[in-house]
Amino acid sequence: MFNVYVDGQYGTTGLKIQEYLSKHENVELLTIDYEKRRDLQTRKKYMNEADLVFLCLPDQAAREAVKLVENNKTKIIDASTAHRTNDDWAYGIPELDPQQREKIRNSKRVSVPGCHATASILALAPLVNKGIVPSDYPVSIFSVTGYSGGGKDTIARYETSNRKTYLEIPRHYALNLNHKHLPEIMKYTGLKDKPLFTPIICNYYKGLAVSIPLFPKYLTGNKSPEDIRDFLEDYYSEERFVKVINSDNERLLEDGTFDITGCNDTNRADIFVFGSSERIQLMARLDNLGKGASGAAIQCMNLMLNIPEETGLV
Ligand SMILES: NC(=O)C1=CN([C@@H]2O[C@H](COP(=O)(O)OP(=O)(O)OC[C@H]3O[C@@H](n4cnc5c(N)ncnc54)[C@H](OP(=O)(O)O)[C@@H]3O)[C@@H](O)[C@H]2O)C=CC1
Ligand SMILES: CC(=O)N[C@@H](CCC(=O)OP(=O)(O)O)C(=O)O
Secondary structure (H helix, E strand, O other), rough: OOOEEEEEOHHHHHHHHHHHHHOOOOOEEEEOHHHHOOOOOHHHHHHHHEEEEOOOHHHHHHHHHHHOOOOOEEEEEEOOOOOOOOOOOOOOOOOOOOHHHHHHHOOOOOOOOOEEOOOOOHHHHHHOOOOOOOOOOOEEEEEEEHHHHHHHHHHHHHHHOOOOOHHHHHOOOOOOOOOHHHHHHHHHHHHOOOOOOEEEEOOOOOOOOEEEEEEEEEEOOOOOHHHHHHHHHHHHHOOEEEEEEEEEEOOOOOOOOOOOOOOOOOEEEEEEEEEOOOEEEEEEEEEOOHHHHHHHHHHHHHHHOOOOOOOOOO
């Protein structure tokens, strides 16, 4: 049995991680009283008692929390953006390449990827790595997400009875074109130029999908959608949590539209390749609180504690 502590356990990702841990047979959860959740000494005590700590905090608080661990035993998984491009931390996508799972397994410090970043990297990284999408390709990523990705303050704004009318409609954000997930997307796909990334937050709780247009005549070898789909299917063929969806019956709803919530309540990411010999739409969907955050954190924990990777996950 491993002792596990969640710092920020009353926040959105923290509560979701706790939900997973409460059903996990290999771990004992160290709980902190709600009133003590920001008390430095109590947090420090739990962190140093634990075999593994999840940080579910804002970036600056996560950086400070790392310093509270004063022993060599406690492993840390950080859900924030603070350490995602730091080479001393392993990046928490086991499916990234053939080495990544081992890196996570052997690391005491693992950073959980951003939700938009996970979907974008799973779709693009193998293609850039193989040279099919040139590393200087002008990539554009369009992402539609539920509001839980914004954390408890955003959730409260959406769920109050007298909410602003504009929250009822989809809203583009990060229009400074400098969203915080861009550095990790560049680092782990190998893209040389910053993608044009447009996220849109909508009036539903969870579920996210990225759409990435690709024009075959600018890809290496003028690839068709079938070529790209076959390549990705082969690349992820051994993976339990990444699926390339091939059949049209599974791809679309009965009226021909796409279901952004199709991976909700799972730790799965689904990849889709639509299009023709002229235009391709590469898409990936996930639960932003599942494979996009807390599910990915549990998957990494299992690896770091040498527990079967899929334990507690569907
Ligand atoms: N929501 C999502 O889909 C995802 C979130 N993340 C990342 O996970 C982290 C947590 O996000 P999320 O759960 O959504 O955020 P929330 O705002 O829902 O929760 C954050 C929690 O951290 C606590 N907290 C804040 N500052 C401190 C501090 N100095 N000391 C101790 N506790 C503190 C808050 O306490 P209090 O109750 O007092 O406010 C709150 O409980 C963020 O870095 C976020 O970027 C990553 C992937 C996806
Ligand atoms: C809807 C919404 O606001 N989503 C968040 C991302 C959620 C996520 O992946 O978490 P990190 O903050 O840890 O990167 C955003 O785009 O900033």
